[in-house]
Amino acid sequence: MYINLDLESTEPIYTQLKYQIIAGIAKKEIVPGEGLPSVRSLAADIGINLHTVNKAYQQLKQEGFILIHRQKGVVVNPDGVPKADxxxxxxxxxxxxxxxxxxxxxxxxxxxxxxxxxxxxxxxxxxxxxx
Known part of the structure; x- marks a missing residue:
């Protein structure tokens, strides 16, 4: 999946990152159970602060899109995204x-x-x- 951030946008970078990951899941570019880069790796790859990536990942975790395991790393929720309530x-x-x-x-x-x-x-x- 290709991440394209607009550093000049008024929308925070962590929000852009979060929405691009959600879009990747929605388009089936990222599938349940698939691993995502570590916070440090993704931050280095796209040239942003690791705290920015961490904030995006934490929000995705809270909303049920991803799981964060100490040993397995970051993975798209293998059970799929929780249905709308x-x-x-x-x-x-x-x-x-x-x-x-x-x-x-x-x-x-x-x-x-x-x-x-x-x-x-x-x-x-x-x-x-x-x-």
Whole structure:
């Protein structure tokens, strides 16, 4: 999996890294049980501070995407990612809410907004069947 970080972005680097790993899992570029680089190795490979990688990994661990073993290292959760529950759906709604509000302010139609969502969903679905 290729990691591409925008060091000029207002989005924190650890958040970018976390989302790219999640995208890799969603696209089946990284599969359950697969090992990920150690914190030190990944930090050195992409040229960022190891604490940044550690923060991304810790959040991924808390959210059930990865497991961190002292002997085995970092692996994608072999049981797969936990399914969406009520808490996740609440978080999803809270995340989407300001995006919809801004879209309405910018005269983006519901159809245009939903089309963007469909296109993004299709990116991940293509990853499932094409890899």
């Amino acid at each position: 009520e808490a996740f759906m609440d978080q999803l709604k809270n995340t989407i809410h300001p995006l919809i509000a801004e879209s309405v302010c910018r005269d983006v139609s519901e159809e245009e907004f939903l089309q963007q969502c469909k296109e993004l969903f299709n990116e991940f679905k293509e990853g499932e069947g094409g890899k």
